Amino acid sequence: FTGVLCEENINNCDPDPCHHGECQDGIDSYTCICNPGYMGAICSEQINECHSNPCLHQGRCIDLVNGYQCNCLPGTSGVNCENNFDDCASNPCVHGDCIDGINRYNCACKPGFTGPRCNVDIDECASSPCNNGGTCINEVNGFRCVCPEGYHHPHCQSQADGCLSNPCVHGNCTHIVSGYKCVCDPGWIGDYCSTEGNECKSNPCQNGGTCEDLLNGYRCTCRKGFKGVNCQVVVAPCSPDPCENSGICQESPDSEGYTCQCAPGWEGERCTVDIDECLSKPCKNHALCHNIQGSYLCECRPGFTGGDCDSNIDDCLSSEY
Known part of the structure; x- marks a missing residue:
């Protein structure tokens, strides 16, 4: 507060601290209401909508403001690349069963035939x-x-x-x-x-995995997010969410690990370490800095105001004649 009778609430929203949002003034504090697509104490962090891996069939996700865009591999389409074109629709396997893949197909030949399309006796x-x-x-x-x-x-x-x-x-x-x-x-x-013998004929590879026939065996090439001999194990390092204090979990490219994108004021592998913002001396004009969880608070000396005590109160404005 300020004024001769402390009747005026200092506007902590002037200057506006919120980068991408609306500032709501409080008593010696403020709250930022972030625009869609942003987060953080001052709405300075863009939310990564790609962290949940929304693009299917190995599509590449491009993060946008409050949204995302999937760049689909050839042979797939849809907002999330959810449509896989049926490469077997033309019945390319002359003497065998067609196994649909992503922009490709494999033929499991009947006994007595060979070749990419099982057309060679x-x-x-x-x-x-x-x-x-x-x-x-x-x-x-x-x-x-x-x-x-x-x-x-x-x-x-x-x-x-x-x-x-x-x-x-x-x-x-x-x-x-x-x-x-x-x-x-x-x-x-x-x-x-x-x-x-064709061990791939029984389609042992689960969850869209591709089967490669070997002598007396087979090998499964799993889609991203799956592993195991038959691609039967779901890899989900971000479930349950290991990142604390509003941190965002991002899977590694191989889906085997994760990294945490911490919210402002936090650090560490799982965003559990509170950053001491007072070490950088953000409070101006000899104000006293108090470190709080995820942020800091400046206790201004008389005559100064603002989030960082960087505004000199004009004492002449409250004078009455």
Whole structure:
């Protein structure tokens, strides 16, 4: 207060301390009502609307004032890139199942076919499986031997030496009453263990992960925000929010960690350390500085006013004649 009778409330909003907001005067204090998109004691901090990762399908988020904009990857659209174009709509996989990705697709080929679009018939006769002058006829996911007289199927071998011709391409040959049987190595299937098993056919990768078929296994490439062998684990370092005192949590680019964007007056890894603003001597004209949580308060000497006691009260204005 000021005046001869202390009847005047000093306007702490003059000069206006609020950067992006409206100042409301109090008694030896003021409150800033921030405009949308800003925060902090004096509305000087722009809120980062991208910290919640609103852009889906690996879209890039651009922070705006009181909003955000998603730059979507090719093949996606929408305000939050929520629409993923169906790359399988044209049925590109000739002999296989199409697995839709982001601006791409993968074909899980049926047995006997290969190629990016599963349009190449595997030639099982390439390994010359028919012995003793037999003629090989390539078929879908197999072959057939036309044997000379005195030799029998499937490889035109004699009854006694079925395994001598090594008919099992990726496996071990075992004699049985009717001939032989192939016991396939891990990752291989078929009567002659000549077809590689596709472990991606069962779609093991969850939450939009991309599956890569390997020999006797598979590998999942997870979308941002997920991890684990099958992308089954949700990575959310900002939930629950670790940042205190109105700090904003921001996930690291790999979604494995976080950093806290502290509100004015606070610092530390989780914004728990109160900054002693009095160390910078913000109070003018020999005023006494009091550090408070998240801010400071200046106790002015007689004759001075203002948030930092930087205004000299004109004592002549209150004189009466």
